[in-house]
Amino acid sequence: MAFIDIEGFCPICESEQRFVAEGVWLRDELKCLGCQSVPRHRALMVALRMYCPDWREMQIHEGSPVWQGPSNKLFREAPGYSWSFFDPAVPTGVNHPTAGWRNENLEALTFPANSFDLFITQDVFEHVFEPQRDVAEIARVLRPGGVHICSVPIVNKSSPSRRRARLTAQGVEHLMEPQYHGDPVHADGSLVTVDWGYDIAAYLDRHSGLHTTILYIDDLSRGIRAEAIEVLIMHKHPFLPDLR
């Protein structure tokens, strides 16, 4: 018997669906039978609809899409959706010579300032070595009033963020036992570089000038229940006062 088997409204399918989890680790197991999405995908989609209701008309860029739930929906339904991955071995700003996708380094995007209404990253910020650079670049390419919607697991619920690994001139230095997550591009998985706490908002705001709200949704009627499915909504101020 399944651990959970319920009906509800899937924000990605936008219809009544069945949500089924065979096991107890709902973050990976509570799937929508309609679109195969998991809770963090549905939480991100709810945030998107709350904060960017006209997302179908927006200029959107996603860094390292997962080609599940929200990425597939944006690809299908938003004409202004674009995406990129990063291979450090080939030039950025152009399509990858063999894989075909656009190659972009989140730490040094080739897009002009003020290019996008909406930037999306899903479970990326726990894998980057220089999160302050990534967020500063995302802030640069957002237009004033633009939004970065970002899923990131807050694993340190009652302690500060802690670095697990850093990049030095000698290579990767592990400060804790190496931990890897599944990665759509790299078969050996993606190293976790930071265990984030709730201070992520202050940290990212400080390095980007964005203003972050952390959204945690627990709503079984939309199939959203799991550990560590926080969504960060990071706003770029629509204007700055000119006080000269």
Ligand SMILES: [Zn+2]
């Ligand atoms: Zn669905």
